Amino acid sequence: MEKLACIFLLVACLFSDKLTLAQDKADIQDNAEIFKTIAHMDSVLFGAFNNHDLATLQKVFAPNTEFYHDRDGLSNYGTTMTNFKRVFASTPDLHRDLVPGTLEVYPLPGYGAVEMGEHRFTHTQNGQIIAAVYKFINTWQFKDGQWQVTRTISVGH
Numbered sequence: 001m002e003k004l005a006c007i008f009l010l011v012a013c014l015f016s017d018k019l020t021l022a023q024d025k026a027d028i029q030d031n032a033e034i035f036k037t038i039a040h041m042d043s044v045l046f047g048a049f050n051n052h053d054l055a056t057l058q059k060v061f062a063p064n065t066e067f068y069h070d071r072d073g074l075s076n077y078g079t080t081m082t083n084f085k086r087v088f089a090s091t092p093d094l095h096r097d098l099v100p101g102t103l104e105v106y107p108l109p110g111y112g113a114v115e116m117g118e119h120r121f122t123h124t125q126n127g128q129i130i131a132a133v134y135k136f137i138n139t140w141q142f143k144d145g146q147w148q149v150t151r152t153i154s155v156g157h
Contacts, residue, residue: 035105038115038140041147042103045138046096046119052088054081062141062148070155080152094123099133112141112150132157 041060048056058081067075067083075083087094099118106114115138122131139151 031105031107034107034113035103037147038105038113039103041140042098042115042117042138045149046098049084050095052092054084054088057081057084060147060149062143062150064150066151068151068153069157071157091123094121096121108139112139112143112147114139 044056045060047053048060061077061080063077065077065080067080069075072083097120099120102118104116106116108114116136118133118135120131120133122129124130134154134156136155137151137153138149140147141150
């Protein structure tokens with residue numbers, strides 16, 4: 001009877017390892033897919049920013065957006081959109097690029113994903129190109145078939 005129990009325990013351990021390995025492979029594939037999706041949404045968000053496309057920005061940001069900025073503090077959706085308009089008017093050549101190799105994406109089960117990275121903003125001032133790199137975190141929610149930013153943290157200014 002003890003041998004039978006040991007064999008059963010051994011088979012159970014081997015089987016659970018295979019389940020764990022299968023789950024790990026599924027997680028890696030899911031993580032790769034969410035990374036690809038959020039990288040795409042980042043390009044949609046900042047394609048709109050770079051083209052001063054306020055209509056797209058209004059769709060990408062959720063109505064309950066909270067935007068945390070280390071200089072300006074907390075802004076809601078309305079203030080965030082007003083700030084975009086102000087920035088577009090005052091700095092028409094402002095451009096954002098994701099710093100290669102800095103993008104990190106983490107799934108948030110049942111909600112969406114967290115995106116973190118660094119981005120470079122450039123513009124011309126008095127005939128000189130001004131560039132600065134800042135850190136950011138975006139929380140993306142997948143709801144009603146679409147991805148929207150619900151929280152942004154922008155620091156390092």
